Amino acid sequence: MSKAYDVIVIGAGAVGTSCAYHLVKKGMSVALIDMRDVARGSSSHCDAAALLSDKQPGVDVALGYDSIRRFLELQEELSNPFDLEQGGSLTVCETEAQVELGAEYVKAMQADGYDFQMLDKYEMKQKEPFLADDLPGGFWSSACCSLSPFKLCFAFVDEVKGKGLDVFIHTKVTNILLDDKGAVCGVDTDQGRFTAKNVVNCAGVWSGKVCDYLGLYFPVEPRNGIILVSSQTAPMCHQKVQEYGYLITKFQTGFKQDPLVEKYNVTMNIEPTEGNNVIIGGSRNFTGFTEVADINVIRAIARRAIRFFPILKDMNCVRAYQGMRPYMAEHLPVISAVDEVPGFFIAAGHEGDGIALDPVTGQLISELVAGEKPHKDISEYSYSRYKGKGPKA
């Protein structure tokens, strides 16, 4: 049998690598186990944004802001770069009605103390000269960041590997082991057994399957999204830009727009990357566990993007990829101990916010595993919301 660890972290995506890093920082020995490799799941098939402007007022935006603050610290703390840039983000409204809704949203965010500003047509064009001429206005949020999610995963791992962290790739967890008191004592994998008194489930869209090993109900589902990558371009977009409808589709369905686009649940978001290209989204569809991108969705995304940035029409797309968001119906991740199984923790179900909430999730899990009081009130993220629920309860 291999050596005993303080903690086993299942899944080396953005969430798992952050948990592993923050646990090691607390002085614990950690085995990070992934069935594929570091950053091969959702965390390398996504956008690169830590936004405030897609959060809801209240605890959602507060946690998002906390994470951004922590990202700025991590940029100093980690030896390897993850391309963090606090460039702000622009939300574009397509109609006057959206401008009115946007203004209410901005007011609520300002009341919470965040730097949000309404922009009229001309102010907006100043920020993004290539936007279509007929767009009536939008709003700006200065704190939003972009970063490279997979470089972030590598940076966490590289920082503490061999200094408290052991990484096991191509190793699939196949069961979670309990002692005679019903507490966690290790995991079985297809590469052998690992021993630890604590296990953190960071398996993203697969975390429901990991919970199945313990008979725990965890209704996470893949909500898939496609991203289009342009060829290199002279600057045509200067910050993260999304249409106001993006916010609507995140939290509800049935947003009325171009019927085709509506059919494929597509809204425009675009961001420049450090590779001098732009990446363009996006869609939100329940198409199961697959990374194959539907050509009709790809086309709808292209059409929607041209609606906002007509210049794209003659630019080239070199690649499209699909990623799976770990969706939960409540739009809240679970960052929690599981009372039913001492030593078992879950950090999963972040849907479209696994990157944005990455640092704070790792920090919170390290506090929970260490038995400390979490630095934020996280009762909303408790697993107890599923107590007594589900087919297995």
Place this chain on the structure above:
Amino acid sequence: MAERFDDDMLVCRCEEVTVGQVREAIRRGACDVTDVKLRTRAGMGLCQGRTCEALVQAILRQELGLPADKTGYSTPRTPQRPVSFGTLGGDIDE
């Protein structure tokens, strides 16, 4: 492969990645084509790895002593060659 490439030789012309940068990525833990790509951008450009993939595989074999079937390859993605957004967005099955 007997010949050892110079560190400043270009591997990926589209993204201007050198042999030295690929070696550095491998030193930091990259162990297949996708890993090198994520860490250096080699293969993310206009040609999507058509030119550099074989070179990256060769460097992985040299540095890590990997057999040819263990260096991996990058996943083929739509569209298979560059196409304008206008063409893509043009006609969709309604």
